[in-house]
Amino acid sequence: MLIPALYGLGWMLTQPLLLVLPETTASRLSLIGTALSLVLFVVILPSWVRQRWSSRQPWRILGLRSRRQGPSSGRCLMTGLVQSVGLLTLISLPLIVGSWGRWLGELSAADALNALALCFGVGLAEELLFRGWLWGELAQFTRPRTAVVTQAVIFSLVHTRFNLDVLPMLGLLVGLTLLGLVLAVQRRLNDGSLWGCVGLHGGLVGGWFALQGGLLQISPSAPQWLIGPGGAHPNPLGGLVGIAALTVVLALQLTALAKAPRP
Incomplete structure (x- = not known):
């Protein structure tokens, strides 16, 4: 409550x-x-x-202050931003190659500032809420894996548009759940630091805004399975390319996590 x-x-x-x-x-x-x-x-x-949570270091357990033996906050943030650029590139390339999009490379100063505000504002706020507080709350009374999956499902439900048709809505639910899992595993890979999640999540939000704001011209005829549901304001994570890309990222993350040395 x-x-x-x-x-x-x-x-x-x-x-x-x-x-x-x-x-x-x-x-x-x-x-x-x-x-x-x-x-x-x-x-x-x-x-x-x-x-x-009986913790004397709240900001460290929430992930905003890096552990001494772990990667720095700046390094985690930059890694997340680079990952977001890679994912957005994978989503944009089929649009350009398939003639459903045209690269313009134009972005006004106002749109650039809005993109930055979305990147760091939404990224930090939502990651602190979902991968910081919510995940920590769930971990108090459920198993670790259950807490990871539950936070991802709640994250997906909060962001899904329930005014869509059934199949587009299911696609968006799946894509957002995958993103919630990817962000949670990213935090594990960063030794508990939240800044990699901030960079990845914020980069996707701010980057997609910038692409739609003038960097990329998307044709109205672009297929929904590619661009994602949402009509004039599509969410590419609900499209097949977005879901496939997130699935591959999650698989690579889990492989890296399995090979990582145990604390």
């Missing part, structure tokens, strides 16, 4: 703003409420981890 309670509190705190804000700003009240909820979440998180 923590997240719904914080979201409700953030919404309540924004309501007095209706009296003083102009209509154009008041229409963005939901976004302001979400930002307030996130701030409240970050403020209470250290105390929550200390009391419920």
Whole structure:
């Protein structure tokens, strides 16, 4: 109930703003409420981890502070960003080769800033929530593998658009679940650091925004199985290419994890 309670509190705190804000700003009240909820979440998180998880180092156990013997935060972040570029390249190439897309390479300063904000804002916020707090909560009362799968399923359900037809919706559920698993295994490979997940997740979100914002012109006739469901705002992770790419990445990660030395 923590997240719904914080979201409700953030919404309540924004309501007095209706009296003083102009209509154009008041229409963005939901976004302001979400930002307030996130701030409240970050403020209470250290105390929550200390009391419920019995940890004296909340930011380290959440993955925001790297372990001394593990890879640095900057290295993990850069690795995740490079992985996101690779995945987006795999998704974009069939569009260009199949004549459903044309490389423009144009991006306005405003769109570039929005892409960066999405990359680091959404990446950090959602990874702290799902691969940080939620995974840690689930690990308190379930088996490790159950916690990994459950956080991925919840992540998928939260992001899936249930107004889609059955097959596109199932494709999106599968793709997002795979992404949740990939991000969880990435954190394991990074010795608990969350920054690799931030780079990979944020890079996918910000990178796809940049591609649609002017770098790549996508034809309206691009097939849904390739570009993913969503119509004018497709999510490529729900397409066959996205699902296949994530499956390969997950298989490679699990192989690397199996070969990694045990602590």
